[in-house]
Amino acid sequence: MSTEEQVLQKAVRLEWITLATTAVNVTLVGLVAGQSQAMRAAWLEDMLAFLPPIAFLIAVRIIRRPPSGQFPYGYHRAIGVGHLVAATALLFMGGLLLFTSTSGLIAQERPPIGITVLFGHDIWAGWLMVAVMAVSGVAPVILGRMKLKLAEQLHDKLLRADADMLKADWTTALATIIGVLGIGVGLWWMDAAAAIVVSLSIVWDGVTNLKAAVGDLVDERAMRFDDSEPHFLIDAAEARAHTFPWVADARARVRDQGHVFHVELFVVPHRGQDPTVSELDRLRRSVESIDWKLHDVVIVPVPSLTGMP
Amino acid sequence: MRVLLPLPLALLLVGCTALPVDVEGTFDRASGGTLVVGVSEHPPWVHVDDEGRVTGSEADLITSFADSIYADVEWTAGPESVLADKVRRGEVDVVVGGLTASSPWMSSMALTRPYQTVAGEKMVMGVRLGENELLVNLERHLAREFGEIQ
Numbered sequence: 001m002s003t004e005e006q007v008l009q010k011a012v013r014l015e016w017i018t019l020a021t022t023a024v025n026v027t028l029v030g031l032v033a034g035q036s037q038a039m040r041a042a043w044l045e046d047m048l049a050f051l052p053p054i055a056f057l058i059a060v061r062i063i064r065r066p067p068s069g070q071f072p073y074g075y076h077r078a079i080g081v082g083h084l085v086a087a088t089a090l091l092f093m094g095g096l097l098l099f100t101s102t103s104g105l106i107a108q109e110r111p112p113i114g115i116t117v118l119f120g121h122d123i124w125a126g127w128l129m130v131a132v133m134a135v136s137g138v139a140p141v142i143l144g145r146m147k148l149k150l151a152e153q154l155h156d157k158l159l160r161a162d163a164d165m166l167k168a169d170w171t172t173a174l175a176t177i178i179g180v181l182g183i184g185v186g187l188w189w190m191d192a193a194a195a196i197v198v199s200l201s202i203v204w205d206g207v208t209n210l211k212a213a214v215g216d217l218v219d220e221r222a223m224r225f226d227d228s229e230p231h232f233l234i235d236a237a238e239a240r241a242h243t244f245p246w247v248a249d250a251r252a253r254v255r256d257q258g259h260v261f262h263v264e265l266f267v268v269p270h271r272g273q274d275p276t277v278s279e280l281d282r283l284r285r286s287v288e289s290i291d292w293k294l295h296d297v298v299i300v301p302v303p304s305l306t307g308m309p
Numbered sequence: 310m311r312v313l314l315p316l317p318l319a320l321l322l323v324g325c326t327a328l329p330v331d332v333e334g335t336f337d338r339a340s341g342g343t344l345v346v347g348v349s350e351h352p353p354w355v356h357v358d359d360e361g362r363v364t365g366s367e368a369d370l371i372t373s374f375a376d377s378i379y380a381d382v383e384w385t386a387g388p389e390s391v392l393a394d395k396v397r398r399g400e401v402d403v404v405v406g407g408l409t410a411s412s413p414w415m416s417s418m419a420l421t422r423p424y425q426t427v428a429g430e431k432m433v434m435g436v437r438l439g440e441n442e443l444l445v446n447l448e449r450h451l452a453r454e455f456g457e458i459q
Contacts, residue, residue, distance in 0.1 A: 110332060110439030112419030115448045122449055122458045124329060184328035188439050 004154060004259070004292055011150045011159055012060060014143060015053040018166070021139040022049050025169075028136060032116075032128045044096060046136075049169055051089040052162035055082035059158060063258060073296070077217070079158050079258025084213040086161035091206025093168060094199050101195035110188040113180065126180045133180075137173035140166040154259055155225050155293055157212060164205040171198045219255040231256075233294060237263055237287050244283055246273045251305050260295030263287065266302050275301060332439035335402050336378075336446060344380040346371050347392035349406030354432070357386045367405040367434065370424075374450040393417040396437050403447065404435035419444050424451035 026046045033043050059082035067074040116125045144166030151159035175194035182190020212227045222231040234254045241250035249268040254261050265287060269275055275283070280299050287297045331337070339345075348355045354367040363384045375382045385392070385401055389412075392404045397417040408414070410423050410431035419438050423431030434451075436444040452458045 110419075112436070112438060112444055113329060113441055114419070114422055114444050115452070116422075117452055117457050120458055122452055124445055126329060181328075183441065184330065186330040186332045186334075186439075186441075188332050 002292070007150055007153045008060060008259075011147070011154060011156070012057065014147055014150070015056050015162075018053045018139075018143050018162070019050065021143070022046055022053070025049075025136040025139075028132045032125065032132050040100075045093045045169065045172055048089045048093045049165055052082075052086035052158065052165045055085040056156075056158050056162060058082065059258070073257070073262070076257035076260050076295070079156060080213060080216050080256070082158040083161055083209065084217065086158055086165065087206060087209035087213045090161060090165055090168065090202060091210055093165075094202030094204075094206050097172070097195055097199035098203060101192040101199060105189060105192040105196070108188075109192070111183055111191055113183055124184070126184050129180045130177050133173040133176045137170040140169040140173075144170070152225050155231075155256075156259060157209070157216070157225055157227075157256075158258075160225055161209045161213075164209060168198075168202040168205065171201065174198075216256045222254040222256040222261050231261070233261060233291055236290050237265060237294065237297075240287050240290055241265060241267055241283060244279075244286075246270055246275050246279060247283075249305055251308055257295070259293070261293050263294055263297045264300060265297060266300045266305060266308065268302055268304055329441035329445060331442040333399065333437070335437060335440040336443040339375075339380045339402060339443065340378045342380060343383050344371075344375050344378075344403065345383045345385060345401045347385045347387060347395055347401035347404040347406075349387060349389045349392055349404075351407035354407035355405055357384075361386070367407065370451065370454060371403065371405055371434075373454065374447055377450060378446065389414070393435075396435055399437055402437055402440070402443060408433050408435055421448045421451065424448075424455055 026043065029043045029046055033040050059078040062075045062078035065071075065075045113124065113126045113129070115122045116128055144163045147159050147163040147166065150156070151163060172195070175198040179191030179194040182188075182194070208227070212223070215223075215227075222234060223229065224231055231254065234252050237252040237254065238250045241247050241252075246269050247267050248270045251266045253264040253266070265283075267283070280301065284297050284299050287299075288294050348357060348363050348368065350357050351365075353365055355363065355365040356368075357363050361384070363386070371382060385395070387395070389404075389406060389408075392401060392406070393414045394417070395401045396404050404414075404418055408420065410420060410433050412420065412433070412435075414420070414435060417438070418435035419440070420433040420435055421444065423433050425432045434447065436447060449458070
């Protein structure tokens with residue numbers, strides 16, 4: 001089993017764990033939500049948190065299918081589609097939270113939190129909410145960090161959006177704790193204010209991911225998994241071409257297919273040194289051997305690179 | 310943000326009984342003072358006679374609650390919709406009159422947890438929004454009266 005296959009297996013396992021913990025959180029939060037804006041929003045968000053792991057699990061099944069006559073490039077883009085789904089879920093969740101908490105603040109809603117009777121004892125429901133939120137925030141912190149690591153190894157932006165979703169989860173939990181305690185000490189606006197701060201960061205993550213997902217689907221040049229800079233393999237492919245003596249100049253056009261890249265390598269041979277078919281094939285194999293992500297490499301000999309962006 | 314985590318934990322230790330506190334301090338004002346209660350005619354829970362005397366099961370519950378916090382009760386009679394307006398503006402502290410958990414007044418007042426189920430209807434009372442200390446103390450009193458807690 002190759003390393004990336006092992007990493008992928010690990011990611012799949014993490015996603016199943018995420019689905020399980022999310023299911024537990026949804027149940028717990030639903031039980032204690034009451035009338036707190038932040039708690040109800042947290043519950044809705046937990047529902048949305050199901051989407052990225054489900055998108056990932058479906059996508060990794062689909063990308064395994066071999067290319068066919070109908071889909072000659074294979075199904076790698078399924079990861080990109082999953083990324084779009086996860087990014088949309090993230091943006092929707094942030095927007096929803098921003099809307100409910102802002103309108104709550106404007107309407108000066110004062111959330112009532114009464115008592116709950118547990119086994120013949122009464123307890124302020126706020127304490128229960130704080131406890132549930134503290135417990136439900138733990139798993140997302142751990143899972144999110146683990147996924148971010150795997151996202152980089154796999155070059156999986158869907159996994160990264162999923163990690164952002166988990167971050168949104170635990171920051172919302174923290175905001176809810178602050179909000180409920182705020183209500184407890186008589187600061188009715190604390191619930192909404194804490195939710196607004198957190199929702200802004202979620203909206204930001206949603207927009208960033210959505211931009212990246214759409215960019216990849218319209219064949220933006222391949223970027224790092226967090227879209228911070230162009231992927232180093234573009235330069236690496238061009239540099240490899242330059243090590244061949246017959247190559248005068250080279251330019252790689254690399255698009256992100258999900259886990260893997262498709263490379264179109266335009267090469268200009270030195271005058272009078274037109275490559276043979278076997279020389280072209282050697283270059284292709286050499287570029288493919290740089291990294292498993294360079295999955296599909298096409299070599300295009302051209303007389304010059306003028307006119308290329 | 311991680312710096313903030315110990316804060317709730319510390320509060321948890323200190324304030325297990327001190328929270329919640331009212332936004333407007335209604336409970337503190339009513340304790341040893343006057344509790345303003347809006348009542349709407351709705352037998353057998355509330356009955357207002359011609360002389361303005363208030364009787365009924367919920368009137369009794371309110372009286373015993375007021376006794377427990379050494380408060381006098383000032384009754385204000387009116388239809389539910391008028392009382393909903395008054396409690397939202399803070400002119401009355403509590404509203405009673407056979408309200409149920411499906412009352413349409415959720416945005417005007419905080420409904421208590423149901424204290425009793427009568428013919429499938431969950432009986433509740435209304436408290437001014439934001440006055441969670443009053444809400445919690447009234448709920449506790451009701452739960453005690455009906456034997457849910459000690």
